[in-house]
Amino acid sequence: MSSWxxxxxxxxxxxxxxxxxxxxxxxxxxDELDDSGWDYGVPLxxxxxxxxxxxxxxxxxxxxxxxxQLPQFTTDIEVEGFGSLNIxxxxxxxxxxxxxxxxxxxxxxxxxxxxxxxxxxxxxxxxDQPSFHVVAPSLPGFGFSEAPSxxxxxxxxxxxxxxxxxxxxxxxxxxxxxxxxxxxxxxxxHILGVYVANKYGHKHLKAWLSNMPVYRxxxxxxNPLLCxxxxxxxxxxxxxxxxxxxxxFSKNRAYFVIQATTPQTIGYSxxxxxxxxxxxxxxxxxxxxxxYGWTDDEVIEWISIYWFSRAGPAANVRLYYELTGxxxxxxxxxxxxxxxxxxxxxxxxxxxxxxxxxAHMIGKVVFESEHDAGGHFAATEKPEALAQDxxxxxxxxxxxxxxxxxxxxxA
Numbered sequence: 001m002s003s004w005x006x007x008x009x010x011x012x013x014x015x016x017x018x019x020x021x022x023x024x025x026x027x028x029x030x031d032e033l034d035d036s037g038w039d040y041g042v043p044l045x046x047x048x049x050x051x052x053x054x055x056x057x058x059x060x061x062x063x064x065x066x067x068x069q070l071p072q073f074t075t076d077i078e079v080e081g082f083g084s085l086n087i088x089x090x091x092x093x094x095x096x097x098x099x100x101x102x103x104x105x106x107x108x109x110x111x112x113x114x115x116x117x118x119x120x121x122x123x124x125x126x127x128d129q130p131s132f133h134v135v136a137p138s139l140p141g142f143g144f145s146e147a148p149s150x151x152x153x154x155x156x157x158x159x160x161x162x163x164x165x166x167x168x169x170x171x172x173x174x175x176x177x178x179x180x181x182x183x184x185x186x187x188x189x190h191i192l193g194v195y196v197a198n199k200y201g202h203k204h205l206k207a208w209l210s211n212m213p214v215y216r217x218x219x220x221x222x223n224p225l226l227c228x229x230x231x232x233x234x235x236x237x238x239x240x241x242x243x244x245x246x247x248x249f250s251k252n253r254a255y256f257v258i259q260a261t262t263p264q265t266i267g268y269s270x271x272x273x274x275x276x277x278x279x280x281x282x283x284x285x286x287x288x289x290x291x292y293g294w295t296d297d298e299v300i301e302w303i304s305i306y307w308f309s310r311a312g313p314a315a316n317v318r319l320y321y322e323l324t325g326x327x328x329x330x331x332x333x334x335x336x337x338x339x340x341x342x343x344x345x346x347x348x349x350x351x352x353x354x355x356x357x358x359a360h361m362i363g364k365v366v367f368e369s370e371h372d373a374g375g376h377f378a379a380t381e382k383p384e385a386l387a388q389d390x391x392x393x394x395x396x397x398x399x400x401x402x403x404x405x406x407x408x409x410x411a
Contacts, residue, residue, distance in 0.1 A: 004175060008072040008088055008144065010064050012308050017060060020274055020307065024055035027275045042279045042286070050282065051275055053296045054303075063301045070116065074144070077171045082153060087168060088144035088310070089137035090115060091176065094123040096131040100394055100409040101178035103169060104136040107187020107212075108316060109281040110377065111305045112138045117383035122390065130395045130409025135181075137172055139188070141318065147311035153322055166192070170200050180404045183208035184390060186378060187352070188319060190214065191331050197363055201340035206403035209343035209367070209393055211378040211386060212352055213359040216332050226357055238356070245353040255284070259320035260327035267314030270306075277313050278303050288376030290349030341400045343367035343393040345386060347374035366399035367392070 029051070032044040071092050076084045090112055093099070102122065104115045115136035122132040141147035169192065173181045183205055185193045190212045196205050218226035233240045258266050269276040281303055285294060306313045323331045342363040346356065348371065359365050369389045374382040393400050394409065402408050 005073040005075040005091070008074045010067050010072070010144070012060065012064065016308060021055060023274050024051060027051055027055075027273075029275070038286075042283050046282070047275070047279060050278060050296060050299060054274070054278070054300045058297060058300045058304075060304060063297070063304070067113070070119070072144075075172065075175060077168050077175070079148075079153075079167050079171075082148050082150055085140055085148065085168065086146040087137055087140065087172060088112070089135055089172060090119075091133075091135050092119045092123050093133045094131040094409075095125050096409060096411045098407050098409065099123070099131040099133045100404050100407045101173065101176075101181035102132040102134050102390070103173055103181050103183045104134060104379075105169065105183065105185035105189030105192055106136070106139065106142070107185070107189045107191075108142075108319060109284050109302075109306070110187060110189075111143050111302065112136050113302065113305060114377065114379045118379050118387055121383060121387040125411045127411050129391050131411065132182075132390070132394075132409060133178070135173060135176060135178070137169065139192075139316075139319070140168055141311050141315035142309065143305055144310045147315040147318075151322070153318075166195050166199050169196060170204055173204065180204060180206050180407075182206055182394060182400070182404065184211075184386075186211040187376065188323075191323065194332060194335050194362060197338045197340040197342070198335050201338045205340060207341035207343070207366075207394070207400040209345060209390055210359075210362075211345040211347060212350060212376070213342075213344040213346075213356075213362065214352055214354050215358050215361045216330055218358060218361060223361060226355075226361070229355070229357060242353050242355045245351065246355075249351050249353070255280070256320060257327060259317040260324045261321070263314070263317040263321050267317060270317070271312050271314040274303075274307055277306060281306065285377070288351055289381055290347065290373055290375035292375065292377070292381045337361060338363045340364065341366045341403065343389065343400065344369075345378065345389045346370050347376075347378050347382065347385075348372065349375035351376055 029044060029047055037043060070090050072090055074086050074088050077087050078084050106112060106114045115134060119134055122134055125131055138145040181204065183193050183196060190210045193208050193210055197208060220227045233243055270280060282299055285299060340363055342365050344359045344365060371385050374385060378386045392398050395401060
């Protein structure tokens with residue numbers, strides 16, 4: 001462990017809990033149309049139940065004690081043009097000394113807790129499966145990481161010589177002594193993975209696995225075969241289904257546009273109203289998962305991480321503005337194909353889905369898996385399946401075995 005890293009213990013002040021309880025006591029919920037279900041958004045009955053649970057039944061201190069069982073730390077990372085940012089992260093080392101260093105990156109509306117179910121699986125010692133040293137940071141502005149105070153803290157397109165968010169991820173791994181590492185991410189974690197592969201691929205990032213392998217739409221000039229493939233959609237059910245899913249997401253991405261254009265405006269509601277924050281995020285948890293049985297405790301714990309976050313519940317949504325220049329370009333601006341080995345895990349209920357073949361525009365695809373269940377929150381919904389993909393990709397006989405020098409992960 002780096003001497004610069006300090007152990008972190010979560011301890012929300014009683015005054016913050018009292019403030020939250022007072023806001024929940026005074027919550028005013030809207031009415032709803034008869035039999036509207038989920039067509040208009042989160043049903044009133046769900047919100048009444050969850051607000052009541054948060055106010056009257058949920059035990060934050062119990063959740064806090066469980067969270068504090070995770071090995072958490074903070075460290076200061078210097079980011080060119082933004083000064084020093086204090087970054088929170090989970091760092092679970094395997095007992096296997098030559099375990100493979102793995103950087104796990106969450107997205108929105110995710111958080112560092114998404115790695116929790118993966119930790120005991122990936123860090124286990126086994127003569128038959130590779131083991132990993134797992135690092136899972138809270139992205140800047142999320143969870144208990146400090147948020148930047150200046151605009152422009154985006155991805156690759158904002159600082160081609162020193163991308164700000166990428167600096168945080170790469171410098172964190174280097175500070176922990178991991179000069180070479182592998183990576184896993186979905187949602188914004190996937191998008192940042194594209195950037196990391198572009199900037200630090202081969203030198204530091206040796207291979208990576210995405211569970212949301214999306215990219216920009218193929219162009220007739222640069223990807224003519226993929227464009228021709230689209231003509232086969234009427235005769236290819238999988239391709240047709242993927243295109244339909246892409247169209248559905250495109251039509252229902254109002255949250256994306258709001259956060260990419262006016263994050264400050266929506267931020268007032270998120271920062272002042274725990275009920276507004278709950279509805280905004282719970283909708284995505286429900287719609288993004290594949291019939292996953294979210295318990296009320298799980299939902300409220302997840303939302304509480306946002307409510308009690310270091311920078312406040314509004315800071316995280318600025319990520320969309322910074323990565324798109326205010327929705328003026330796509331999130332992959334400035335990126336290109338790389339030869340860094342890429343693995344892709346396909347989960348059938350992933351709402352942000354494009355044709356499988358498009359993953360080959362991202363990089364050198366060396367591993368693919370197809371699952372029969374699971375959605376957007378794969379690490380939470382199907383941790384065993386995602387972990388098995390990592391083991392298959394980086395284990396003996398896998399296409400990325402031995403990519404990290406001197407590390408094969410075997411006991």
